[in-house]
Amino acid sequence: SVSGTTTEEAVDSDIAATVDAALAALDGQVLSLGPNGETPSGFETTEVSDEDLAAIKAGGFTAAIVMHYGGNDWATAQIEGLKSEFARLGIEVVAVTDADFKPEKQVSDIETVMALNPDIIVSIPTDPVATAAAFQKAAAAGIKLVFMDNVPAGMVGGQDYVSVVSADNKGNGVVSAHLLAKALNGKGQIGLIYHDADFFVTKQRFDGFKETLTQYPDIEVVEEKGIGGPDFAGDAQAAATALLTKYPDLSGIWGVWDVPAEGIMAAAREAGRLDLKIATQDLGTNVAIQLAKNELIVGLGAQRPFDQGVAEARLGALAMIGKTGLPIFVAMGALPVSHENVLEAWKTVYSVDAPDAVSSVYKK
Amino acid sequence: MTNSIVAPALNLLKRFEWQKNIIYIGFVAVFILFAVTLGDSGFTNPNNLLNIFRQVATISIMAVAMTFVIAAAEIDLSIGSIAGLASVVTAMTLNTFGLIPGILAGLLVGVIAGAISGGLVAWLKVPSFLVTLGMLGLVVGIARWITASAPVPIADMTYVAIFGGGDFGPIPGLLVWALVAVVLGAVVMNKTKFGRHVRATGGNLVAAGYTGVNTAKVKFTVLLMSGVFAALAGMLYAGRLQSGRFQWGTGDELSVIAAVILGGTSLFGGRGQVIGTLFGALFVGLINNGLILAGLDVSQQQVVRGAIIILAVALSRKK
Amino acid sequence: MTNSIVAPALNLLKRFEWQKNIIYIGFVAVFILFAVTLGDSGFTNPNNLLNIFRQVATISIMAVAMTFVIAAAEIDLSIGSIAGLASVVTAMTLNTFGLIPGILAGLLVGVIAGAISGGLVAWLKVPSFLVTLGMLGLVVGIARWITASAPVPIADMTYVAIFGGGDFGPIPGLLVWALVAVVLGAVVMNKTKFGRHVRATGGNLVAAGYTGVNTAKVKFTVLLMSGVFAALAGMLYAGRLQSGRFQWGTGDELSVIAAVILGGTSLFGGRGQVIGTLFGALFVGLINNGLILAGLDVSQQQVVRGAIIILAVALSRKK
Amino acid sequence: MSQATVNAVQMQGIEKSFGSNPVLKKVDFSVKVGEVHALAGENGAGKSTLMKILQGVYTKDAGTISVAGVPVEITDTFDARKAGVGMVFQEFSLIPTLTVAQNIYLTNEPTKFGLISDSKAKEMAAELFEQMQVVVDPSSTVENLPTALWQLTEIAKALAQDAKVLIMDEPTASLAKHEAEALFDLIVRLKAKGIAIIYISHRMDEVYRIADRITVLRDGVRVLTESLAQVTPVQIVEAIVGRTSAAHLVHLDRSSKISREIVLEVENLSSGTKLVDVSFSVQKGEILGLAGLMGSGRTELLNTIFGVAKANTGTIRINGKQVKISSPREAIKNRIALIPEDRRSQGLVLDHPVTENLTLPVIDSLKSRGFLSTKKILQKSLEIIQQFAIKAAQPSIRVGALSGGNQQKVVIGKWLATDPSILMMDEPTAGVDIGTKSEILDLVRAIADSGKSVILSSSELPELLAVSDRILVLKDGKVLTSLQRNEIPNEEFLQLAIQGAQK
Numbered sequence A: 001s002v003s004g005t006t007t008e009e010a011v012d013s014d015i016a017a018t019v020d021a022a023l024a025a026l027d028g029q030v031l032s033l034g035p036n037g038e039t040p041s042g043f044e045t046t047e048v049s050d051e052d053l054a055a056i057k058a059g060g061f062t063a064a065i066v067m068h069y070g071g072n073d074w075a076t077a078q079i080e081g082l083k084s085e086f087a088r089l090g091i092e093v094v095a096v097t098d099a100d101f102k103p104e105k106q107v108s109d110i111e112t113v114m115a116l117n118p119d120i121i122v123s124i125p126t127d128p129v130a131t132a133a134a135f136q137k138a139a140a141a142g143i144k145l146v147f148m149d150n151v152p153a154g155m156v157g158g159q160d161y162v163s164v165v166s167a168d169n170k171g172n173g174v175v176s177a178h179l180l181a182k183a184l185n186g187k188g189q190i191g192l193i194y195h196d197a198d199f200f201v202t203k204q205r206f207d208g209f210k211e212t213l214t215q216y217p218d219i220e221v222v223e224e225k226g227i228g229g230p231d232f233a234g235d236a237q238a239a240a241t242a243l244l245t246k247y248p249d250l251s252g253i254w255g256v257w258d259v260p261a262e263g264i265m266a267a268a269r270e271a272g273r274l275d276l277k278i279a280t281q282d283l284g285t286n287v288a289i290q291l292a293k294n295e296l297i298v299g300l301g302a303q304r305p306f307d308q309g310v311a312e313a314r315l316g317a318l319a320m321i322g323k324t325g326l327p328i329f330v331a332m333g334a335l336p337v338s339h340e341n342v343l344e345a346w347k348t349v350y351s352v353d354a355p356d357a358v359s360s361v362y363k364k
Numbered sequence B, C: 001m002t003n004s005i006v007a008p009a010l011n012l013l014k015r016f017e018w019q020k021n022i023i024y025i026g027f028v029a030v031f032i033l034f035a036v037t038l039g040d041s042g043f044t045n046p047n048n049l050l051n052i053f054r055q056v057a058t059i060s061i062m063a064v065a066m067t068f069v070i071a072a073a074e075i076d077l078s079i080g081s082i083a084g085l086a087s088v089v090t091a092m093t094l095n096t097f098g099l100i101p102g103i104l105a106g107l108l109v110g111v112i113a114g115a116i117s118g119g120l121v122a123w124l125k126v127p128s129f130l131v132t133l134g135m136l137g138l139v140v141g142i143a144r145w146i147t148a149s150a151p152v153p154i155a156d157m158t159y160v161a162i163f164g165g166g167d168f169g170p171i172p173g174l175l176v177w178a179l180v181a182v183v184l185g186a187v188v189m190n191k192t193k194f195g196r197h198v199r200a201t202g203g204n205l206v207a208a209g210y211t212g213v214n215t216a217k218v219k220f221t222v223l224l225m226s227g228v229f230a231a232l233a234g235m236l237y238a239g240r241l242q243s244g245r246f247q248w249g250t251g252d253e254l255s256v257i258a259a260v261i262l263g264g265t266s267l268f269g270g271r272g273q274v275i276g277t278l279f280g281a282l283f284v285g286l287i288n289n290g291l292i293l294a295g296l297d298v299s300q301q302q303v304v305r306g307a308i309i310i311l312a313v314a315l316s317r318k319k
Numbered sequence D: 001m002s003q004a005t006v007n008a009v010q011m012q013g014i015e016k017s018f019g020s021n022p023v024l025k026k027v028d029f030s031v032k033v034g035e036v037h038a039l040a041g042e043n044g045a046g047k048s049t050l051m052k053i054l055q056g057v058y059t060k061d062a063g064t065i066s067v068a069g070v071p072v073e074i075t076d077t078f079d080a081r082k083a084g085v086g087m088v089f090q091e092f093s094l095i096p097t098l099t100v101a102q103n104i105y106l107t108n109e110p111t112k113f114g115l116i117s118d119s120k121a122k123e124m125a126a127e128l129f130e131q132m133q134v135v136v137d138p139s140s141t142v143e144n145l146p147t148a149l150w151q152l153t154e155i156a157k158a159l160a161q162d163a164k165v166l167i168m169d170e171p172t173a174s175l176a177k178h179e180a181e182a183l184f185d186l187i188v189r190l191k192a193k194g195i196a197i198i199y200i201s202h203r204m205d206e207v208y209r210i211a212d213r214i215t216v217l218r219d220g221v222r223v224l225t226e227s228l229a230q231v232t233p234v235q236i237v238e239a240i241v242g243r244t245s246a247a248h249l250v251h252l253d254r255s256s257k258i259s260r261e262i263v264l265e266v267e268n269l270s271s272g273t274k275l276v277d278v279s280f281s282v283q284k285g286e287i288l289g290l291a292g293l294m295g296s297g298r299t300e301l302l303n304t305i306f307g308v309a310k311a312n313t314g315t316i317r318i319n320g321k322q323v324k325i326s327s328p329r330e331a332i333k334n335r336i337a338l339i340p341e342d343r344r345s346q347g348l349v350l351d352h353p354v355t356e357n358l359t360l361p362v363i364d365s366l367k368s369r370g371f372l373s374t375k376k377i378l379q380k381s382l383e384i385i386q387q388f389a390i391k392a393a394q395p396s397i398r399v400g401a402l403s404g405g406n407q408q409k410v411v412i413g414k415w416l417a418t419d420p421s422i423l424m425m426d427e428p429t430a431g432v433d434i435g436t437k438s439e440i441l442d443l444v445r446a447i448a449d450s451g452k453s454v455i456l457s458s459s460e461l462p463e464l465l466a467v468s469d470r471i472l473v474l475k476d477g478k479v480l481t482s483l484q485r486n487e488i489p490n491e492e493f494l495q496l497a498i499q500g501a502q503k
């Protein structure tokens, strides 16, 4: 099998400098606009003052969390952020649901949790059109709605719902493109593995990535392969294997989030291509380990799901005590993560130290 | 005087077949359990109870047809995909040609897919498992292809009102659709020649053939019926979700088959209990609803739901 | 002289049962088709052929055990979940207690889940469809619960090398595992008393009982076996993906059952063709691989795959 | 043409092969209106196949059929029904999951307001059974009924069709005398109504009792058609087996072969309400016959000893040692074998090859180097096939494709191969042809002669009287009496004993 890792190779200083400059310019920036073109506000705009905190605690409010899917690090961190902040605010979380990506299930879930009469529902719509009627009903019942990433079609911020708190998905795509370009030294053949579904979040990443790639004319995209799931790791593995078979000179693959990236990693290992450079989005445990080892994964754009959850909880609570003028679109800038900063990045993303599995394998 | 009432009642109780009717007992038991423990959480709220019906309506409709398919000792794995394709075809046709063409186009999806599977199973005598598995992929692939995986919004509010989005008076439209399907299914299964022949075909194919039952036609018809009911379910999804999308219905086949089997229909054919099927679907819907109201985590919900199903099934066979 | 060779060969050809062996013919036909049309895309590249094996290895392993389950006229829907739980339990135990405890813990998952399902099916005589459906939810729920839905990385490279991540000489480890499972399965099915008893149990439960076959034990054993093989598959997923995760194996039950039925085993029991099962899995793997290499969209892949399966099945019954 | 000379059915030059196996060779066959025409022949001679062609189950390869003088093309059972042909099938055309009444009126369901009415079907079925003078509950589910009741239901189903031509394929194979008599009365009445009846049977006495003419098939060729008034039983048997043979069921005294040693001792055995306090014993070398009416508990007794049915109380001793048998496995370990009553549901895996069915109980002994040996399995199968003259195209053919009698032989062969020391047989010769029947009975004697014990339950009294050394009469699950063979002067005596008229 082929050996060799990314570190030893000389990085063309020009490209590296370009990338670093681009990333520096991105810092603190949010590239995505709100669902209705709103300009984003930052995390700091969601602070809760002491007197507000007292008022919230006095209210004895309840909240329900209606997820589109609950089975990944991102969702877990969101729920963690929500639960910990709600607890701090003295708000009881009465239900958590998982629609398993099925809008009809999510509609049922909304109907079901409404029987609990929660004051706040925090949710991410599985499908903006399909779930709109159900969310409208909840809004009409006087429930304060706070959304993650995406809002139901036809609903107006500040009116039908309190606010939407989003990651900068487009920015994440942009970041991963820059980091891959840096690792590839600005040239080479790459393949893309995207989510073949009309899904807002993953589409934005794909767009961001591809737009940014035009800045690196020597990088050639040889083929784009869609994956449909539900076995995203397996599908990505099959797709990556096909890419590596068809294009023996392939130097990099972009995967749309960390689970597909794990499939790509497995394919690379099986093909004996430990020199393959993989870029992705989302700081999952397994990709973090590879970053720490400086192997296969060269960089990714991370969201901050924990903070997102905190912000959502705060916005919901503030709306309950009648605060007005709350930001209707809050976004957290994309966080570029590479080998160098993976441990700090973990802390930023999850508000805890990186687990042993990651920190213990960190290759200085 | 009293005796004349008590004796038949006791008799009825004695003749009640516990094992076959476990689903009703299970349903009542779980209902009481939830009513007692979750009373505060709004479980017994009439609106919540209607929700349960609403949530299982589409599954129930597909499960009625599946009861016939399984009673005939066949299976249909393609229903979820047919629902998805029917939803997008209805939505697309509706937007271009109007209400009636939209409805017809949706149903036609079910007719075509069901007829192809049914024809292959009935006359080429190939296993329905494989044919409908192939159909599952084929149909969902088409649905993705023609929509580029995107949703097709439905603006026609008449359609939405009729197909699952509206209420008929105080009763949710979905509930009406489901009850019509169940009543129709129960009558056809128990009170018509066709229903009888379906069970005969599944009970013993050779003997049914010897007796002059057109077993090929029976198999064709049940699969056709399953396709049409699946298309209807897809159209109800489209109405409820105000859009057509290839995913509507994905994975429903397992829930549908589970409802049928829980309801007392044997996977080996020859038996078919349509009312049982409805309760099978309601049973699962009830558990889902109650566990969410109980505030359990998603993983805990899965564990408890699995355990309840296993327990119910195990108890059904205890002496 | 020549006649003595030609005649038996012709005889063999005549006696070849086309219908039962369609899977081999289908496999060869599709293989040739792809080899001709996709030669440039590296389809016939030895490495790619190994890839196909690698991709279907875990499915094949589960399918070997499923062949026994289905031959005994039962079904196991919980295999995907068991694989997921085994992957996380192995990973967690491995990280804390080391290699051997990790391996044992993973297998234990399969033993426990399989024994519970098997026990209920064998001695309480409840339908395996429902028991294993409940088990499906229960097991995956536990896997999510203990991991908080997060992946559990595996750092132990010995484990990874043995379980699917490494090669044995030029041969991928996964391939070795799969072949061992298939050969073992084929021998047990055709050359041992147990295999014979499994098929008798599925062929006619009552008659098998009258003949002294311990049908309850047979049913228990096949479900136990299915649990253990599923756990092994989960451990191979864990090795291959260097982590345990509740999702590994999700939805595999359908692919596994499809491989078994494509391979010529009847869903109604009594028959069991282990080698056919392998080719059933390879057939689907081959199609997937070819269609991806051909550069088709997901939707197009689904359509073509569905059509090929329907076509193959339909042709299998043509006179 | 007068009524009496019109052929209700005329089949000419009928040919049929299954694969490369020719089963019917240019067979001519006709039945007159109001005639009972017996069809006889060895197992596998082609009787059922010929009749299934008439019933539209199989399509003929060549030949013509006319019904009531009109040529008809019968391609499915529907055509046959339209032509007025109905059939009592040998392997039963019943749906186990439906009730008796639902089965009887399947495809012919009585309706009320356009919907089928099960209560009406139930009433009609009850009437039908009354005519047949038998007691069957029309609302019980068929799968829960004993074989004899399946057969009665099957007959009722054919009668319900109001057919002009009624085919009965061994309708009495598992019926006892009483039910058979009722059927014969019915046949006489049907005949008087001008219905033509084709009656397949291996029982010579029945044939003489009710039939006007007989046709014999041998190996798919018609070898005899004659009025019964003009043919002797010896001639018929000769036509059937193709040689002169004295296939008489005569009793041979075996008292010298019976040792005093008691092999099986059953004491106070009860099982549910079907078996009450049964005690008896069997000696080494003895053949014990079990007699009784339908439902008297013979099957229940054998099943309880074999561990299929659960015993509530009682003890079983084998060679003086008390044993606990709660499953067939334990029975087999104690070297007991049971040839069960219903070959199709209890005896065979119909979809499996003959070889696999024959060797299932002895599979352990057919290994080489730890694995099953295909060669040994085939050898053993061929041995049994030869011993019982089982007619199978190849040993690998699925057992479901064999003729009814040959299926029964497979069940007998498979159990005798286990070399049991206590052999229990429940209606073992149901559907077996005359030649084979006497061979089987000879074999039973030989088995007993070699120091084994045999318990044989049969509704065919001549057969029972021919082999038994002693007969245990059961009624309502209790032992009514135990008679030494030499205490029974004739069949009538035994018949009365069974009905409980004699103490």
Ligand SMILES: Nc1ncnc2c1ncn2[C@@H]1O[C@H](COP(=O)(O)OP(=O)(O)OP(=O)(O)O)[C@@H](O)[C@H]1O
Residues within 6 Å of the ligand: D018, D023, D041, D042, D043, D044, D045, D046, D047, D048, D049, D050, D090, D391, D392, D393, D401, D402, D403, D404, D405, D406, D431, D433
């Ligand atoms: N479906 C079938 N496929 C192949 N062979 C068959 C089939 N049905 C009957 N046979 C063969 O045809 C021959 C005649 O069978 P048939 O059932 O007509 O005999 P039969 O005279 O009724 O015998 P029995 O007295 O045992 O009932 C047998 O050798 C049998 O194996």
Ligand SMILES: Nc1ncnc2c1ncn2[C@@H]1O[C@H](COP(=O)(O)OP(=O)(O)OP(=O)(O)O)[C@@H](O)[C@H]1O
Residues within 6 Å of the ligand: D135, D136, D137, D146, D147, D148, D149, D176, D274, D292, D293, D294, D295, D296, D297, D298, D299, D300, D301, D341, D459
């Ligand atoms: N006419 C009937 N209607 C309903 N059930 C009956 C009838 N006759 C018998 N049975 C049931 O079938 C059982 C038959 O018992 P069993 O088979 O042990 O009797 P048997 O003497 O062997 O008679 P058979 O000739 O039916 O084999 C009875 O216990 C009874 O429950």
Ligand SMILES: [Mg+2]
Residues within 6 Å of the ligand: D047, D048, D049, D090, D169, D403, D404, D405
């Ligand atoms: Mg016959």
Ligand SMILES: [Mg+2]
Residues within 6 Å of the ligand: D298, D299, D300, D341, D426
């Ligand atoms: Mg009996």
